[in-house]
Amino acid sequence: MQDGKINLRSLLPEELAAELKAMGQPAYRAKQVFDWLTHGAGSCGEMSNLPKSLRAALDDRFFLGSPKVLRKQVSAEDGTVKYLWGLRDGNAVETVVMRYHYGNSVCISTQVGCRQGCAFCASTIGGLVRNLDAGEMLEEVMFSEKESGLKIGHIVLMGIGEPLDNFDNVVKFLQLVNHPEGMNIGMRHISLSTCGLIEKFDKLAELNLQLTLSVSLHAPDDETRSKIMPANRGRGVSELIDKCEAYFKKTGRRISFEYAMIDGVNDSEQQAALLAKHAKRVSAHVNLIPLNHVDERAFLQPTPPDRIQSFKKLLEREGINVTVRRSLGGDIDASCGQLRKKAADALGAGTEKR
Numbered sequence: 266m267q268d269g270k271i272n273l274r275s276l277l278p279e280e281l282a283a284e285l286k287a288m289g290q291p292a293y294r295a296k297q298v299f300d301w302l303t304h305g306a307g308s309c310g311e312m313s314n315l316p317k318s319l320r321a322a323l324d325d326r327f328f329l330g331s332p333k334v335l336r337k338q339v340s341a342e343d344g345t346v347k348y349l350w351g352l353r354d355g356n357a358v359e360t361v362v363m364r365y366h367y368g369n370s371v372c373i374s375t376q377v378g379c380r381q382g383c384a385f386c387a388s389t390i391g392g393l394v395r396n397l398d399a400g401e402m403l404e405e406v407m408f409s410e411k412e413s414g415l416k417i418g419h420i421v422l423m424g425i426g427e428p429l430d431n432f433d434n435v436v437k438f439l440q441l442v443n444h445p446e447g448m449n450i451g452m453r454h455i456s457l458s459t460c461g462l463i464e465k466f467d468k469l470a471e472l473n474l475q476l477t478l479s480v481s482l483h484a485p486d487d488e489t490r491s492k493i494m495p496a497n498r499g500r501g502v503s504e505l506i507d508k509c510e511a512y513f514k515k516t517g518r519r520i521s522f523e524y525a526m527i528d529g530v531n532d533s534e535q536q537a538a539l540l541a542k543h544a545k546r547v548s549a550h551v552n553l554i555p556l557n558h559v560d561e562r563a564f565l566q567p568t569p570p571d572r573i574q575s576f577k578k579l580l581e582r583e584g585i586n587v588t589v590r591r592s593l594g595g596d597i598d599a600s601c602g603q604l605r606k607k608a609a610d611a612l613g614a615g616t617e618k619r
């Protein structure tokens with residue numbers, strides 16, 4: 266909701282049909298409007314095959330987010346494209362399109378800023394400004410595809426923000442992007458990453474979505490995890506693992522643990538052993554990420570590559586399925602944790618709190 270209006274792109278096709286019916290419109294109008302939405306119309310005024318009175322009536326209640334490219338960077342190394350999108354209210358978010366051998370994947374933001382306060386992450390530095398609505402998240406995918414000309418087949422909710430802190434809008438976005446009449450992207454091609462807001466896990470499991478849940482674990486013991494991830498305080502690792510197990514049992518979907526390796530903080534042999542124990546219990550896949558540099562967090566350094574390899578071997582010896590994540594778009598700061606709204610300030614796009 267912005268200025269008392271709803272983003273028209275946040276409506277599912279069936280909701281749109283019901284709205285138009287309630288406005289006394291014939292059934293074929295819903296298809297007409299939906300076509301305009303999926304083709305990236307910027308306003309209801311553009312919908313030239315609708316009567317003027319209907320366009321005005323829609324304009325009264327709805328807006329159409331049509332993000333503007335404030336900045337576009339293309340990696341010379343691997344073709345990764347990073348967008349800074351200007352939103353309707355002057356805020357801005359970043360979206361990254363990555364090119365893999367299996368197809369293109371888009372990494373979207375779910376909030377403007379973030380309030381989770383992880384010690385190593387750049388997105389949280391300015392705090393939370395506001396949630397994105399479902400249509401705005403859909404627009405990140407739609408407009409990135411349209412602007413880059415790269416067909417999107419996979420989505421990761423790993424940009425700015427904590428998806429489970431914006432639960433209802435994120436679920437609505439998932440329904441929208443998965444809708445057969447919309448972009449029709451399969452749930453199995455979508456990953457949702459969370460710092461572990463466990464009070465939302467059961468609710469998510471109930472929906473039984475076939476997406477991949479990635480849990481940003483980053484430390485297997487409470488002392489370390491609470492130090493670097495405030496979300497752990499008052500919850501704790503053992504409760505998190507219990508919830509992961511319940512989630513896996515309910516959905517049958519294997520969880521992935523994200524683990525950014527920080528020199529001297531979370532990379533000891535004892536921590537590898539404890540991590541292996543947790544991963545084994547929930548049959549999780551472990552994704553080791555070399556820590557990405559963040560200027561304001563320069564006191565945290567990445568674990569050197571040889572020690573990442575020995576940490577990996579310790580996990581493998583315990584039978585854990587483990588990978589070291591390849592970093593894409595390094596030359597354009599497109600790696601995880603490096604997306605931040607400060608880029609918008611630099612461009613003078615305005616990032617006022619609402």
Ligand code: SAH
Nearest residue numbers: 386427458459460481523525556557601602
């Ligand atoms: N809030 C969600 C999703 C956004 S962050 C979450 O916490 O999972 C996406 C991933 O990047 C998370 O695993 C996050 O912990 C990780 N990340 C953040 N800063 C990083 C950094 N400097 N280096 C490596 N990974 C980082």
